[in-house]
Amino acid sequence: MRAVLLFKLTSLLSDSSCAYSVCRRKMHILQFSQAGRHSIGVRVDDTNIINLNDFSPDLPTDVCSALCLDHKKLLTEAARCLQSTSSRISVDDVTLHPPITNPGKIIGIGLNYKDHCEEVGKPLPTEPLVFSKFSSCVTGSGEIQIPSATKGLDYECELVVVISKEARNVKEADAMEHVFGYTVANDLTARDMVSATKNGGQFLLAKSMDNFCPLFSDIVTKDEIEDVHNLNISLK
Amino acid sequence: MRAVLLFKLTSLLSDSSCAYSVCRRKMHILQFSQAGRHSIGVRVDDTNIINLNDFSPDLPTDVCSALCLDHKKLLTEAARCLQSTSSRISVDDVTLHPPITNPGKIIGIGLNYKDHCEEVGKPLPTEPLVFSKFSSCVTGSGEIQIPSATKGLDYECELVVVISKEARNVKEADAMEHVFGYTVANDLTARDMVSATKNGGQFLLAKSMDNFCPLFSDIVTKDEIEDVHNLNISLK
Ligand SMILES: [Mg+2]
Ligand SMILES: [Mg+2]
Structure with missing residues (x-):
């Protein structure tokens, strides 16, 4: 089992005004x-x-x-x-x-910002919409080569939850035991490759091109964040 | 870069009567x-x-x-x-x-059998429909634990192409340079989790539960297979 990156679920009810640096503390x-x-x-x-x-x-x-x-x-x-x-x-x-490379998996949650749902005219999901990026998409901060296959590159700041403990059928009350810490990602998307008619409606290609998961340089340990549902994250 | 498993593209035009053992040769x-x-x-x-x-x-x-x-x-x-x-x-x-564990990625091609398209009443795709399984899904032959989350487990035999060379924007004529060999997978799917309304239409969860990619024990090197488009593969 390798560590897992999970793009934040819980920002569903918060707005996405968001720092490519989470406020810095000790760990x-x-x-x-x-x-x-x-x-x-x-x-x-x-x-x-x-x-x-x-x-x-x-x-x-x-x-x-x-x-x-x-x-x-x-x-x-x-x-x-x-x-x-x-x-x-x-x-x-x-x-x-990037603070972690070759994670076991990257799990992304789609339509996780209330204002993004409004922006694209979709109803708020009633359960998490789960997609993935390939682990090889992880890269650091800085410039990336935009793939020639897309003319519609989109960026979106996401809180990343770093999961370090193998988990299966976890109760909500026990979920935080599995979290090691947090970082911030730029969830790059080839917006022109997301539609019902592109790739059978699958997000995978649009989400998983080379370098489509730039990460902030630091993982912040979970005990450094008082309320993970109340953070400002942003891209610079 | 780690090796990649690719579920066969090219069986699109063949039928899926298919051996959980590819005929055995030397390598x-x-x-x-x-x-x-x-x-x-x-x-x-x-x-x-x-x-x-x-x-x-x-x-x-x-x-x-x-x-x-x-x-x-x-x-x-x-x-x-x-x-x-x-x-x-x-x-x-x-x-x-399994002959390979922790591949860099597993790329699956949906609706790749003509008779499966007919079975589910879908038109033949005009380009490959790409999905993925998590690398952690790989397991060997033998019994697996069926996840409690599904009541509709489906099996499907697939030829697996093992890609060993990092590749980007490869010309069709050069494709085989990147192939190391082949194996056979059971492409398990939670059929009750695939629909337009389940997980936003994304195949990921249905395809990526624990042990959903059992592999045959051997990788056969590419030079052992005369015509990869004309193989019988089957599940036992
Ligand atoms: Mg996003
Ligand atoms: Mg299949």
Whole structure:
């Protein structure tokens, strides 16, 4: 089992005025490379990070593997690392990557913003409309190559829920046990490939072109967010 | 990039009388475990395999990684191994797994059998209808647990094309360069979850429940199949 990204369900009843950065607190996990070496990082502040693999050499060097192996250990080590005197690295001296790569699956929820439903003239869904993007769509912030197959690229900011625990038939009351944290995605869509007559009405192609899931650089741990239903997220 | 499973496109014009075994020739790649150790195997005949990792210790121990690292080396080593005096292992002494696990993506083509289109009363598509299953759906042959969420489980035999080479905007004439080989899947579908009103018409949930992609134990290399458009495949 690998970690899963879930585009937020619960913003159905909120408006989509939304920051490509979730407000920053202490526990931000990220991935970076420096001198060709890929590592997990912990953010100290806006400009500094610590190399978690240097602090805790037996952790995997990618977030997905570390989450699957033992997400509690990842948290514990990140917290210890932040309180240590480990050397701070300037973000200017590294390449930041998306905070998770190769997730086991990416589950998206369609028509999850009230104002988007109004915009496209669709009734509010009574249950979640589930679609997916291929895991290979994940990329970092920055410019992407727009695929030649679309002339109607659309962007939409989404809160991403990072699920680290294998789950099946979960009760609503237990759902948060499975959540590791959050990040923010740009849910890119080839709008000209979504219609009843395109690809048999399936969203997949429109949602899953190369680089169609840029992620913010940090995963924020769940305990850092007081009310996930009341966040402002936005694209810059 | 990880290997990709593609459910056959080209059977559109053939009928779906179809063997959960493709006729056996020399180059069959598989995955098995013995005494808790996971290995890549090469099939010698119906009852014997060779442990490819014992023969070639620097190969990864799973097919997906070996394909991504160097699919030509996997082929070369498998061929050398078959001609060697390496010890034969009875399939009765091992646990066979699906021949590939954690593929980068699983791409399915809907309405790809002429007789299925007639059965469900749909016109033949003029272009492929693309859907996906989650990579975690892959399982081996044998019994599966039917999810409680469906009362309409449907089975359908499909030829699977294993793609080992990263590809983008490929010309039809070059397509076969990207194909490593073939296997056979049972394309399980929760038929009661496919309709215009279920999940917004998206096939994803109906196609992607746990274990909804059982695979035959072997991948047959592409050069073993003379005419892929003229195969009989069937479920047992
Ligand atoms: Mg969206
Ligand atoms: Mg099918």
